[in-house]
Amino acid sequence: MKKYIIDFKVLENKKLNDQNTILVLQSDEKLPEILAGQFVEVLVEDSPSTFLRRPFSVHNVDFHENTLSLFIKIAGIGSKKLTNIEVGENLNLIFPLGNGFSIPNEGSALLIGGGCGIGPLLFLAKCLMENNVEPHIILGGRSKEDIFEVHEYSKYGTVHITTDDGSLGEKGFVTKHTIIDDPDIKFDIIYTCGPEIMMKAVAKMAKSKGIECEVSLENTMACGIGACLCCVTETIDGNKCVCTEGPVFNINDLKWQI
Amino acid sequence: MKKYIIDFKVLENKKLNDQNTILVLQSDEKLPEILAGQFVEVLVEDSPSTFLRRPFSVHNVDFHENTLSLFIKIAGIGSKKLTNIEVGENLNLIFPLGNGFSIPNEGSALLIGGGCGIGPLLFLAKCLMENNVEPHIILGGRSKEDIFEVHEYSKYGTVHITTDDGSLGEKGFVTKHTIIDDPDIKFDIIYTCGPEIMMKAVAKMAKSKGIECEVSLENTMACGIGACLCCVTETIDGNKCVCTEGPVFNINDLKWQI
Amino acid sequence: MADLKIKINQLEFKNPVLTASGTFGYGLEFDDFFDVNLLGGILVKATTNAKREGNPYPRMAETASGMLNAVGLQNKGVDYFVNEIYPLIKGYQTNVIANVSGSTIEDYIVVAEKMNELENIPAIELNISCPNVKQGGMAFGTSCASAQEVTKAIRKVYSKTLIVKLSPNVTNIAEIAKAVESEGADSVSLINTLLGMAINAETRKPILSTVTGGLSGPAIKPIALRMVWQVSKAVNIPIIGLGGIMNATDAIEFFLAGATAIQIGTANFIDPTVSLKVVNGINEYLDRHKFASINDIIGKLEVKN
Amino acid sequence: MADLKIKINQLEFKNPVLTASGTFGYGLEFDDFFDVNLLGGILVKATTNAKREGNPYPRMAETASGMLNAVGLQNKGVDYFVNEIYPLIKGYQTNVIANVSGSTIEDYIVVAEKMNELENIPAIELNISCPNVKQGGMAFGTSCASAQEVTKAIRKVYSKTLIVKLSPNVTNIAEIAKAVESEGADSVSLINTLLGMAINAETRKPILSTVTGGLSGPAIKPIALRMVWQVSKAVNIPIIGLGGIMNATDAIEFFLAGATAIQIGTANFIDPTVSLKVVNGINEYLDRHKFASINDIIGKLEVKN
Numbered sequence A, B: 001m002k003k004y005i006i007d008f009k010v011l012e013n014k015k016l017n018d019q020n021t022i023l024v025l026q027s028d029e030k031l032p033e034i035l036a037g038q039f040v041e042v043l044v045e046d047s048p049s050t051f052l053r054r055p056f057s058v059h060n061v062d063f064h065e066n067t068l069s070l071f072i073k074i075a076g077i078g079s080k081k082l083t084n085i086e087v088g089e090n091l092n093l094i095f096p097l098g099n100g101f102s103i104p105n106e107g108s109a110l111l112i113g114g115g116c117g118i119g120p121l122l123f124l125a126k127c128l129m130e131n132n133v134e135p136h137i138i139l140g141g142r143s144k145e146d147i148f149e150v151h152e153y154s155k156y157g158t159v160h161i162t163t164d165d166g167s168l169g170e171k172g173f174v175t176k177h178t179i180i181d182d183p184d185i186k187f188d189i190i191y192t193c194g195p196e197i198m199m200k201a202v203a204k205m206a207k208s209k210g211i212e213c214e215v216s217l218e219n220t221m222a223c224g225i226g227a228c229l230c231c232v233t234e235t236i237d238g239n240k241c242v243c244t245e246g247p248v249f250n251i252n253d254l255k256w257q258i
Numbered sequence C, D: 001m002a003d004l005k006i007k008i009n010q011l012e013f014k015n016p017v018l019t020a021s022g023t024f025g026y027g028l029e030f031d032d033f034f035d036v037n038l039l040g041g042i043l044v045k046a047t048t049n050a051k052r053e054g055n056p057y058p059r060m061a062e063t064a065s066g067m068l069n070a071v072g073l074q075n076k077g078v079d080y081f082v083n084e085i086y087p088l089i090k091g092y093q094t095n096v097i098a099n100v101s102g103s104t105i106e107d108y109i110v111v112a113e114k115m116n117e118l119e120n121i122p123a124i125e126l127n128i129s130c131p132n133v134k135q136g137g138m139a140f141g142t143s144c145a146s147a148q149e150v151t152k153a154i155r156k157v158y159s160k161t162l163i164v165k166l167s168p169n170v171t172n173i174a175e176i177a178k179a180v181e182s183e184g185a186d187s188v189s190l191i192n193t194l195l196g197m198a199i200n201a202e203t204r205k206p207i208l209s210t211v212t213g214g215l216s217g218p219a220i221k222p223i224a225l226r227m228v229w230q231v232s233k234a235v236n237i238p239i240i241g242l243g244g245i246m247n248a249t250d251a252i253e254f255f256l257a258g259a260t261a262i263q264i265g266t267a268n269f270i271d272p273t274v275s276l277k278v279v280n281g282i283n284e285y286l287d288r289h290k291f292a293s294i295n296d297i298i299g300k301l302e303v304k305n
């Protein structure tokens, strides 16, 4: 897919809390095709400690309004700067980057997200719905403060919630949600994004049930376009770049011990 | 004089034009004594290319309001950032730095400024007036667009203007202004600040007339407090630091060929 | 429109702006962004004799105005390059230059011999300065004797333009440059990355899997400039300067210090179109200062004595 | 409140935070800002045998996350130091350490002998690594033989704690460290500045009067960390680490890499109180990670094999 470098205008900065923000960005130009699971590389200007661009998954896209949104959790200086950006300012993006999730033609899918890993799942749910796949979405967090935008996800699928402390939804880990063992639903595919430990648990669960499973990996990236080879992950075919051959991988291709 | 490190709040950002700005800064704490001719070192945060602080002369001080103002001309990235700073933001200053102009006890003084060199002259005129010295101020520029704040200077002395193109005041260089040869006024001292070539012309004129002359020098500074020895200028006593032994020098101490 | 053409050995470059090995893939990764044929040349990523998996993850750490990398010459080997990559890139209308790396002199020789056969690869850059591999690599570039030895061996088997890429991790880079010049190198390129290290204070672990890695970016520009200047006083062959170039002004500084051409590395990651902007910026500078040709500023730093 | 005390040779430091020579004047310049007695030590600016005017203006250039300086050891000579400066600083309740520089071995010897007599100067730092002087200076620090020679000569005349400050402008800093250790150095401090250069593209002139100068600041931190790590594997004497330390986190990285103490240089220019903040930050780190003493983290980088 052709990649672009475009200046977007910040249309909205929705602070979810002091750690998480959704930035809605608008382009003057018509947006090209973008797949669920792809990401962008954002230039964070004027900061000595954010020399390189920062990768963020596409949270949502509106092709009519030419808007693209990012779900940003503060991890350090760059992400912090972004959560404080003001409406009207410009952000320079390279996109769309990486592969996307595979979208089946029918059936139902289970989406499991934790932390800022819920980022790519909204656009994924939307794309699944538009392809007549029924999305069930489990959002997990430590407590209810970690669960965001339920109404948004509900637009495209059925939302289920787990929290470690039981303050919202079912108490416990995402892999223990009752929907997973619901005899009435047969999931054709499971997608997950979030902390590595969670993704590994999901992968294990999927494997034990014999369900296809795709994960979206993170990695330290310098270029995001396959030029530097900094972002490799070990696969059964050797080192692969997360930025061009991922970030979405089928768990069968990874060398995870699960 | 004891030096302080204090956060000031930007009270006003008076853009004079796209090149020049006056920043009025306010401190919560009571301002210490500050002499005309002294300078401050400003921290320009969050910029990879302004690693070190930036020196600016004290343009004015109001000890009742605890405000200190700076006259800033854009020279590069740091000064540009400062001219765009917003009211309410904080600026961290180290001050007061350097020596000051000598203030006689009576008589009249001629102040000659060009470009951003008019910076320290406002506070100087004020201090002179308060010490019963009569200030005459020549402001020079290429054209009338380079002449600022005449009403402010007029509060503390008589303002005279020269422009290269004659668009305001007398046409020609500052050293040719008719006030200089006015038989009715005997200047006891001449102060000058501006481009080196102008200051040298003023120094030459002062010398030829046998009038004391003090100049305020610039230099590339790393620390501003005498710790790095980066800012030396040649004097008859060897290399001296502009930041601690200047920025004001009597022309008799410099090794200028005039 | 000033004349931007330069020559290294007999090889002509339409302009002096090249991209640095390991930071521009095979050029193909940048086709979406601009016409890479507008550049003077492309240094493609390192090729070794055998396939190399490179170092384990993590391979990158960001530092103040720079980055460390520990890629470790990941590539599929020279045969894969010849059979699979070369067909894709041989059509470029610019100088595509191979970066030849190895662990032993024999390795270098095999790769150079094979590159010599490729019609549309008019030059190689001998990488004797990679800090990210356990054997060979930088070791060849840190003593005059070994730099000389490998250059001599390659000069025998490689008949086209031979550029030797020098390591900055040395006491006297001018001596090394002279040593490779004496063995018939047509040009030297400098600098490769400086050996550095990053630590995560919270986890008390090194950030890179290899502990140390190569530092690049604007942080190293002052060192690179100084080395280009020193080498330009020492050798007569043309110098290709690189290290931290982010824009045309940086590039001009390298020309003034004595570089005939420049390479752009890390900056490609931040703005994939930067190299083209540098070409245009150099042109604009020359016009503004009324220089007819880039050759009018090469080595023209005005130094008082 | 963790135990911050460290020892170098027999000399005790109340904490491992010192200020770097040439960046903290004689300490006096900072009295307005905080009580410098709260630091582990102060390295005062270089002292040479004869008075030196230093280099002509301009002496400073700002670079990406760093600066170049070309001060050139300006100072009024050792006799002036003994008679005029020492009385002002001998009352400090912290380790005041002299930085001894020279152009010839004889020069170093004279200064070291005179420093040996000063009761309240418990140590000297032998600066064999200054890149900003035409003769001597860095030359002594770039070969094992000359580093050894000057260390040996000074060890004979100087009986207190002898720290040798190493140059990073070398192929193998660990070898140089071993060489000075073998001649009786009690400690090595590293790194001094990296030789760099800055050019004004518009005027086509060097920015520094001396063309080249010494690079310091965060830009060089990755290189400094790597060198401390390499030297810590090579010698048994304590290492004082410096180069680009801006805050407590940076300092912790140096301890993990193997430094027993650290120095803060360029950062003093940006925040004159930074060294005290670093002391407090180290303490906070140790408490948070439940280490009883700074000694629990020195050299404790966890590296997989």
Ligand SMILES: Cc1cc2nc3c(=O)[nH]c(=O)nc-3n(C[C@H](O)[C@H](O)[C@H](O)COP(=O)(O)OP(=O)(O)OC[C@H]3O[C@@H](n4cnc5c(N)ncnc54)[C@H](O)[C@@H]3O)c2cc1C
Pocket: A039, A050, A054, A055, A056, A057, A058, A070, A071, A072, A073, A074, A075, A076, A077, A078, A079, A080, A116, A119, A120, A217, A218, A219, A220, A221, A247, C062
């Ligand atoms: C393909 C991809 C998609 C991502 N999508 C999202 C998203 O939708 N929302 C979101 O909040 N975050 C996302 N991330 C993570 C995000 O890129 C990092 O949080 C961000 O780059 C950190 O920058 P910083 O300047 O805030 O942190 P820094 O101060 O640079 O570092 C803080 C911490 O983050 C780690 N880190 C820094 N850079 C990266 C990087 N490039 N990749 C991974 N970890 C890094 C550092 O090791 C450090 O531990 C994604 C990462 C990748 C690779």
Ligand SMILES: Cc1cc2nc3c(=O)[nH]c(=O)nc-3n(C[C@H](O)[C@H](O)[C@H](O)COP(=O)(O)OP(=O)(O)OC[C@H]3O[C@@H](n4cnc5c(N)ncnc54)[C@H](O)[C@@H]3O)c2cc1C
Pocket: B039, B050, B054, B055, B056, B057, B058, B070, B071, B072, B073, B074, B075, B076, B077, B078, B079, B080, B116, B119, B120, B217, B218, B219, B220, B221, B247, D062
């Ligand atoms: C004692 C003193 C008082 C000053 N007072 C004023 C004032 O009242 N108003 C005002 O507008 N300017 C004043 N200056 C000049 C001002 O400090 C510089 O214009 C400013 O530091 C440039 O920073 P920059 O980031 O904008 O420019 P940069 O991008 O860093 O550089 C732009 C140009 O300015 C020069 N420059 C950079 N730093 C300095 C420096 N520290 N000293 C001198 N030249 C420098 C550079 O060589 C370059 O040519 C004063 C300087 C000194 C030393």
Ligand SMILES: Cc1cc2nc3c(=O)[nH]c(=O)nc-3n(C[C@H](O)[C@H](O)[C@H](O)COP(=O)(O)O)c2cc1C
Pocket: A222, A228, A229, A230, C020, C021, C022, C023, C045, C046, C069, C071, C073, C099, C127, C130, C165, C191, C192, C193, C215, C216, C217, C218, C220, C242, C243, C244, C245, C263, C264, C265, C266, C267
């Ligand atoms: C990610 C990365 C990979 C690199 N790989 C190579 C390589 O394979 N061969 C080589 O000679 N240099 C390699 N280099 C070094 C660059 O070509 C260049 O010498 C160095 O980065 C300095 O230039 P810069 O500061 O413009 O990046 C690599 C640099 C980076 C950042």
Ligand SMILES: Cc1cc2nc3c(=O)[nH]c(=O)nc-3n(C[C@H](O)[C@H](O)[C@H](O)COP(=O)(O)O)c2cc1C
Pocket: B222, B228, B229, B230, D020, D021, D022, D023, D045, D046, D069, D071, D073, D099, D127, D130, D165, D191, D192, D193, D215, D216, D217, D218, D220, D242, D243, D244, D245, D263, D264, D265, D266, D267
């Ligand atoms: C302006 C300046 C002057 C210096 N003078 C000396 C000196 O006289 N003697 C010395 O050994 N090192 C001198 N240095 C080097 C510092 O002590 C230190 O080794 C170097 O700056 C790296 O540390 P930093 O990055 O924390 O500044 C000087 C550095 C600077 C910036």
Ligand code: FES
Pocket: A220, A221, A222, A223, A224, A225, A226, A227, A228, A229, A230, A231, A232, A241, A242, A243, A244
């Ligand atoms: S980030 Fe550069 S190859 Fe993936």
Ligand code: FES
Pocket: B220, B221, B222, B223, B224, B225, B226, B227, B228, B229, B230, B231, B232, B241, B242, B243, B244
């Ligand atoms: S700027 Fe450091 S001594 Fe003057």
